[in-house]
Amino acid sequence: MIFTVLLTCLMAHASQGMVLQGCKSTSKTVWPKIENGRYNHRNSVEGYYICDKGYKFTKESNQDTPYGDRYAATTCKDDVLIAPACEVDPEGCKSTSRTVWPEIENGRYNHRTSVAGFYICDIGYKFTKESNQDTPYGDRYATTTCKDDVLIAPACEVDVCNNFWYPQIENGRKRHQNSTTGFYQCDMGYKFTKESIMDGRYGATTCKDDVLIAPACEVDVCNNFWYPQIENGRKHHHNSTTGFYQCDQGYRFTKESTQVAVKWSHRDYGVTTCKDDVLIAPACEVDVCASTSKTVWPEIENGRYRHRTSVAGFYQCDRGYKFTKESNTDTYGDLYAATTCKDDVLIAPACEVDPEVDFCKIYPNAIENGQYIGLNSAHALYFCNRGFTFTEESKKTGSTGYQIGLTSCEDNALVLPVCEKSV
Numbered sequence: 001m002i003f004t005v006l007l008t009c010l011m012a013h014a015s016q017g018m019v020l021q022g023c024k025s026t027s028k029t030v031w032p033k034i035e036n037g038r039y040n041h042r043n044s045v046e047g048y049y050i051c052d053k054g055y056k057f058t059k060e061s062n063q064d065t066p067y068g069d070r071y072a073a074t075t076c077k078d079d080v081l082i083a084p085a086c087e088v089d090p091e092g093c094k095s096t097s098r099t100v101w102p103e104i105e106n107g108r109y110n111h112r113t114s115v116a117g118f119y120i121c122d123i124g125y126k127f128t129k130e131s132n133q134d135t136p137y138g139d140r141y142a143t144t145t146c147k148d149d150v151l152i153a154p155a156c157e158v159d160v161c162n163n164f165w166y167p168q169i170e171n172g173r174k175r176h177q178n179s180t181t182g183f184y185q186c187d188m189g190y191k192f193t194k195e196s197i198m199d200g201r202y203g204a205t206t207c208k209d210d211v212l213i214a215p216a217c218e219v220d221v222c223n224n225f226w227y228p229q230i231e232n233g234r235k236h237h238h239n240s241t242t243g244f245y246q247c248d249q250g251y252r253f254t255k256e257s258t259q260v261a262v263k264w265s266h267r268d269y270g271v272t273t274c275k276d277d278v279l280i281a282p283a284c285e286v287d288v289c290a291s292t293s294k295t296v297w298p299e300i301e302n303g304r305y306r307h308r309t310s311v312a313g314f315y316q317c318d319r320g321y322k323f324t325k326e327s328n329t330d331t332y333g334d335l336y337a338a339t340t341c342k343d344d345v346l347i348a349p350a351c352e353v354d355p356e357v358d359f360c361k362i363y364p365n366a367i368e369n370g371q372y373i374g375l376n377s378a379h380a381l382y383f384c385n386r387g388f389t390f391t392e393e394s395k396k397t398g399s400t401g402y403q404i405g406l407t408s409c410e411d412n413a414l415v416l417p418v419c420e421k422s423v
Helices: 002-023 392-397
Strands: 037-042 047-051 055-057 075-077 080-082 086-088 107-112 117-121 125-127 145-147 150-152 156-158 172-177 182-186 190-192 197-199 202-204 206-208 211-213 217-219 233-238 243-247 251-253 258-261 268-271 273-275 278-280 284-286 303-308 313-317 321-323 340-342 345-347 351-353 370-375 380-384 388-390 404-406 408-410 413-415 419-421
Touching (some): 047 055, 117 125, 182 190, 313 321, 380 388
Antiparallel strands (some): 055 086, 075 080, 107 117, 172 182, 182 202, 190 217, 233 243, 243 268, 251 284, 303 313, 370 380, 408 413
16 A cells, blocks of 8 residues: 555656656757747747747747847746747738748849838739839839738739730831830831831831730832833833933923932933822923934025934034024034024024125036036036036037036126036
8 A cells, every 4th residue: 555655656756747847948858849930949948939031929929038029938837838829920011121022923022122022023024003013113113012911012914015026017027126115117118007106217016905016017109119111211220219210212201290310320310209109100202302313304495404413403504604693503613503492393503695705606516417527717617417408598608619618606696507408
């Protein structure tokens, strides 16, 4: 009986010693695990815990420590070791060095101020309308907000209008882009439509109702390098904007046609124009005054047509005649005179008697039905062809022995012998 009582006392004493030992802080103490926190260190009296970021110790936890509210210590109640507990820190909405900034899809935390955390979206994404973009940095950043002591991060969504995947367009292509816009160029012979947004020489993308709109190209009727054929003329060459035409020989451009001078050429060209998106080619009409191989040169009295250039026809007066003052002698001196043009009428120069010339000494090389022989001291000598003889009048002044006709002079006018058919 005595042995049984003694054994019971020893066991009770041993059991009591083990519980008391469990509340003590020793190197063998098994420190309890806690949610949202962890054991950190101990001293000779108790163990110290720390909460994870975004959490704080509950009011029931023992924070009567020399470390302030950063740590909480174990307690002992009824010989049971009790660890502190952690709960969500409503002050987790504040921006501190311990704040756990939430991760977001298609974006990332960038920096913080004393008020909030700032996020940035990845390339090709933008902040949702619900995100707080009321920041001093414009729409590049969005900040955290707080609702019911819960830290809410901004969210990112696909930026259809700025995702760097620019659509292809017909009859054009994308040339380059910046951080917000794609720039396009139309193919040769095409131009941007009136609805397209222009940025200098390029068409630019726009965004409407979160839909990316690319510029469009249409046929440029006035600059498509397909220039029309024209009657009595042809296209000579073209540059990047204009077709240059020439009229055929004997034709000229109409008054309605637009003409320009080309520096490297000696002529004017008719050029294309554009009105109301309609390409207008120059037109050619007959040039009455043109100098060509087909020009009918007018006959003149006391003179004759001699030759032409690409500009005008040239005339020469007969011996004993000179060009009138109205004739165009601004040519090769006074030997020739050129045609002129007035009101689309070709005007030939005119010849008049030269008063300084002695007509009695201007002898023709032949007479009708006769030939020139030579000169004597005062006359030119002619004879009649076979089958012809001088008239009775001509015989009076001529040499009947040799059938030679002589010239005579009356009032400064040369009188030639006349040959008639022999009887």
